[in-house]
Structure formats: structure tokens, C-alpha cells
Amino acid sequence: MNKRKKPASEHLVNENIPHPKLFVIGPEGEQIGVLTRSEALQKSAEMKMDLVLISVDPKPIAKILDYGKFKYLRSKRKKEEKSKQSRIETHQIRLTAFIGDNDIKTKAKKAREFILDGDIVKVSLKFKGREIQRPEFGHETLMKFYHEVEDIAFIAKEPILNGKFLDMFLQQDKKKMIQYNKNNKEKNQNQQEEK
Secondary structure, three states, X not given: OOOOOOOOOOOOEHHHOOOOEEEEEOOOOOEEEEEEHHXXXXXXXXXXXXXXXXXXXXXXXXXXXXXXXXXXXXXXHHHHHHHHOOOOOEEEEEEEOOOOHHHHHHHHHHHHHHHHOOOEEEEEXXXXXXXXXXXXXXXXXXXXXXXXXXXXXXXXXXXXXXXXXXXXXXXXXXXXXXXXXXXXXXXXXXHHHHO
């Protein structure tokens, strides 16, 4: 018979604490002092709280607290930290093999916004009908598009034929961004001086 293991607890709580003597801290952070394990358990039971081992080095330290509330607040804090981390999104821009130059510029302007935000841009060029027999036209169009954003981006994934689509991925280039930001700063200073 296969017994399922209980998930390991993050902390040793109450009777699971193996140390015979502990330095105990109260729920408000007050130092209670060194107690035997049974004394510490009795004290936490009187307060209707849990005894949680929080450190073993250099000596076992336990704190009396509401373990359920402690775990809830901890997981909430972890979620908040995770949500603050920047998320990189992938945005798709659609092109055709014989798209006009002005349309390329318009779509590249949108792609530029995404790239400046640190996101990835997937440029998908769709071949219509027999156009797929001349993929070089698609490559040429993708390169025209790339030249519109090459001052801030690099080709993260070279153009790959995927069914009727030719896909290319663009990403922010950190080194180019240094020069881009420097140029922008100078441009803004010059505009200020002209006013």
C-alpha cells in the first residue's frame, strides 16, 4: 500500500519542535527567556497561540504567534513581491509581403512603444496566395521593418517560416538603449535652449 506523504511544513510548530530548551519570544516581540519545551508549549496554549521555531543557530529560538495568520500574511507578502516584479509581454505586429512604406512606419512606431517598455515584439508577415513561393520579398519587408527600430532593438529570433507566416522576434537592446537615452537627453536639452 502506497502511503501519501504529508507536505513538509515550512516551520516546526508546537509538538514538532525537537529541542528540549528554547529561547522564547512573545507575540509582541517581548523576550520571555529560556524555557523548557513543555513550559513554552504551555505558555503558548494559555495565549491560544502556536509555538513556532524561527531559528536554531546559534541557539533554538521560538516565537509565540498565530501560525495561521502568520502563514497568510507571509503568502500575501510573497504575492505582492511577485506582482511587483516586471513582467515581459510578447506583442504581435502583423504585416504582409507588399505592405506600403508608410504602413511599415506606422506599425514600427507601435512596436517601438512596446520595445521601449521592455516587451518582446513578434513580427508576423503573412503570405497571400502565391507570394509564399517568393519568401525573399517577405524577408526584405521584415528587414525594412527592423531598420525602423534597430536603434533600440535587436533580432532575438531570426525570421522563420511557420506555415503561411514568416515570424521574427525583436527585443530591447540594452547597449543601444544607453546611446538612445543619451541622444534623447541631448535632443531635449537643445530644444530647451532654443525656447
